[in-house]
Amino acid sequence: MSEHGFWSRFLLPGGLWLFLLFVVPICLVLALSFGYTDDLGRAVYAFRLDNYADAFDPLYIPVLLRSIGYALATAAICLLLGYPIAYYIARYGGRHKHLLIAMLVIPFFVNYLVRTYAWVALLADEGLLNSLLGDVGISEIQFVNTPYAVIGGLVYGYLVFMILPIYASLERMDGSLIEAGKDLFGTPARVFLHVTLPQTKQGILAGCVLVFLPAVGDFVAAQLLGGPDTYMVGNLIQEQFFTASNWPFGSSLTVVMMLFLSIWMFGYLRSAAREARDPVAAEGA
């Protein structure tokens, strides 16, 4: 048996798993998105386009734009916060590297919902942060129920997905390149801009995609930390399933969202493929 054939056999369990628990459910969502709901709230398979007509109702455009705006802001802040952390750990973590990474990851073992609830308690008007500020003479600030709180919650929720890929790309990078840059009299800033940053571009892109995509569809942050005007696409979809008893409409919104997000994903994959094919040309591009 060829080595290829030998390894192929081990794909079967994972492939089957993916098919049953990923491909099949997505097909169900797709099939249901053409259905409707009966009087008892049961989803019925049919072939109707109504749900898609509803999904493209102009009413939802501001909701979608808001979600994208929040997610872009989240990715940008995660990048600004996450890059220095990843850089520090990768370059200066030394023998504590793995410990530092573990410390970053451990909080994420706690459910996102629970952590977000904790934020509400910390940031509330009479919460811990405001009482500390009060002690130093700063009057009460409203943190929660604002768009900033939602973005803050998203940043907190997804930061680790930015740090890990950037850390991995920094780890992979040949450290002597930085030394070479310095030998050529590059200032730290110039060495970073012309050597380190291009070398870790793929890590940055991967991090941005990993943060942006789930953040667009998130509903927890807006639900718990948001105000009257922070309604996101995730909230809209979640409500169709949990309170509106309208799974078919929820499914059509999900399909539209998946297609929309796939465009971004596709852009990322193309860039990654170009990089893999010809790293030097991609860098110059």
Next chain:
Amino acid sequence: MSALDPRLSRRQLLRAGAGGALGLYGLGALGGCTVSRPIEKPESTAAVKPEIDGDILLYNWAQYMDPDIKKRFSEKYGVAVNEVNFDNLEAMVTKLRAGGHYDLIWPSTEYAFRLQQEGLLHRFHRDSLAHADGISSFYDGGWWDPNNEYTIPYAYYTTGIAWRNDVVSGMAGSWNDLTNPDGAGKMFILDDFQEAIGEANLLNGWDLNTADPNQLEVSKQTLLEQKEFARGISTNSVQNLVNGSAVIHQAWNGDIVNVRNQVDNPEDFSYETCKEGVPVGSDLMCIPITARSPGTALKFMDWIIEPDNAAQNVTWNGYPQPVEGGKQAFAGLVKDEPSIDVDIEELGDGGMEYRLDNAEDRALWNQVWTEVKAS
């Protein structure tokens, strides 16, 4: 007639899913053939009798029942009482439809009605329960169970307004109080499409459950005006009130009990019901048709409404239970703020339940709610 039954059974779900692209193609070909046929009434089954017939599995909201009540039942009758939890009713109903074997469930009135219409509930005679006499007359012949043969009540909640009486003055027992100027920027509307639209309907003088598009349009404007005053739309009323984010909050009366238990200044938290109408929500107990031990389940229902057990349970979870023992225990819990203790029997026509029992009305209400939240 479509090859796919309009009802969504588990097998069809699997078939449609496994069919993948082929199934989709088939569905496409069937477009327009779907028949919404009348819902079949279940064949009448023999009524369940309250007798021990095995261990039971409860399917309930988390933290909703004193574990000691289960423990003592288990010791007395020598059966295991196990419990699993759901965090929303859709998830519960989905599992029941998929054939999950639960012996006792806790649906709202609307969900109990739907489950019964689907034939998913066991029938029983309320008279066969030793403590049925203690059940509030409010639950005698409710629209969700006209003949008292599928449900008994577990807990109820009235919807009103909670407020901080040290910050807000001039509350007048009306839904207009949501826009009391003292609460501007610190007011919350419940994040529940029925509670929000219902309150606006009452304020406009419409029927609580109106599905008239013109009336709902006016109610939408009312909600948009209220939203200008609001700091948020949220069901976390307990947290919002305790941490000081809210000074006026549309709220359920059971939640204000929890608020007052958690703060150092309970006397500053008041609750009122509104003269335009008091929505009453109820969680009921029902036995699914798939129950393995329906007899034990019925016996356990009887155990829960036994006056001493009801009192113990109310003291534990803080929610009013509309049975003898439970009522008195709740009145005791809120004796410092009697407005929280709403006697549903005295509400008369002022007490009303949410009821949207067809898909069009539900879709219309949800559309209005989405417009309120999205704009």
